[in-house]
Amino acid sequence: MSFRPDHELHRRRLGRNLGLGGALLVFVLLVFGMTIEKVRNGVPAEAMLGEANTAQPSTGAGTGP
Amino acid sequence: MADILTHDTQTEASLSDFVQLLKPRVMSLVVFTAMVGLLVAPVHLPPVTALAAILFIALGAGASGALNMWWDADIDAVMRRTRGRPVPAGRVQPGEALAFGAVLSVFAVVMLWLATNLVAAGLLAFTIFFYAVVYTMGLKRWTPQNIVIGGAAGAFPPMIGWAAATGSVGIEAWLMFALIFMWTPPHFWALALFMKDDYSNAGVPMLTVTHGRKATRAHILAYTILLAPVAIGAALTSIGGPLVLAVSAVLNLWFLKGAWAIRARDESEAEADGYRVEKAFFRFSLIYLFLHFGAFLAQAALRLNGIWSW
The missing domain is CATH 1.20.120 (Four Helix Bundle (Hemerythrin (Met), subunit A))
Known part of the structure; x- marks a missing residue:
């Protein structure tokens, strides 16, 4: 039973995909690390969610079930 | 089936081609000077945030390098030093280089803003604009003072690093x-x-x-x-x-x-x-x-x- 060896094109694609995967992993780890730091330094959760979420004063009404 | 067999494999870039678009040698200088600007500032960022800031500054600089290679492909094809670059060598299509540079530019600026502050992100955006538009599309081909004024783009990273830490300049x-x-x-x-x-x-x-x-x-x-x-x-x-x-x-x-x-x-x-x-x-x-x-x-x-x- 023999398999045909991978075409050079597939090796190139694999390399690109692994590179992209690695970059995404680094990005996730960075965001996770920054979040931990912000939590440890006492940054309020509202501030981390951005201004859009903190602009509306909380009235307690219309917040869903 | 014939389509598959005759597929042009030469048009697909490898990972190293995309890394080359980011001008890694220039990027290493950017990383170093931005890191120094950030570390010598009187305010100190938490370590992961500092690392992220340096990374996003470097990514922004790399993105402007990709935009430069997209625009300058005609010049690069003539010069001995640059004719092997991915776009003039045909390994990366001009449109790919443009999209890669533009998307990474926006990503780097937004992420630097979220990680640090608006001053640093604004300076990074200005640096990318200055290098890709003012220098590459303008000065480089028009004036012998191209190097002098264009040098400003390479001079911004330590200032961005400082701004990332302090929020000012x-x-x-x-x-x-x-x-x-x-x-x-x-x-x-x-x-x-x-x-x-x-x-x-x-x-x-x-x-x-x-x-x-x-x-x-x-x-x-x-x-x-x-x-x-x-x-x-x-x-x-x-x-x-x-x-x-x-x-x-x-x-x-x-x-x-x-x-x-x-x-x-x-x-x-x-x-x-x-x-x-x-x-x-x-x-x-x-x-x-x-x-x-x-x-x-x-x-x-x-x-x-x-x-x-x-």
Whole structure:
């Protein structure tokens, strides 16, 4: 039973995909690390969610079930 | 099936082609100077945020490099030094380089904003615009002062690093900017002296082509003289200290000696010894910048321990 060896094109694609995967992993780890730091330094959760979420004063009404 | 078999495999870029688009060698300088700007600032970021800031600054610089390679593919194809780059070599399509650069630019700026502050992100956005649009699409092909004004783009990273930490821009950040800004022309003109055919073949109006090589030698000396007080001035501010002053004095004297030697030579002498002095000056210019910023960093470490500082 023999398999045909991978075409050079597939090796190139694999390399690109692994590179992209690695970059995404680094990005996730960075965001996770920054979040931990912000939590440890006492940054309020509202501030981390951005201004859009903190602009509306909380009235307690219309917040869903 | 025939479509699959005749698929053109040459048009698919590899990972290293995309890495090359980011100009990794330039990026290493950006990483180093941005890191120094960030670490010598009076405010200290948490470690992961600092790492992220440096990474996003480097990514923004790399993105502007990709945009530069997209626009300059015609020039790069002519010059010996650049004809192997991914776009002129046909490994990456121009549209891919444009999309890659544009998406990464936006990503880097937004992420730097979220990780640090709007001042740093704004400066990064301006740097990308300045390098990709003002320098690459404008100055580079129009004026022999391209290197002088375009050098500003390479000078911004330490200022962005400082702004990422402090949220503002102080005199120290401006002096680090000025140091790289004044260093860039002698560095590139020395390169242009011994890569002479490249720029003239590509039609880039380098000073060597428009004003001659004698004038270029004089300009190198003039900028090296102007660079010295900027470097010494930085040593006298809060990021400086006795160590920076000592290192700066030695480096500037050596740099001036090299610039004087370049000024004193003519073309026949330079050609006779294969541009030995010009090449040595170019190599030393890299050491000059590295040691200057290294001294800022070492001085900050000394200051932190309360020894040998102003």
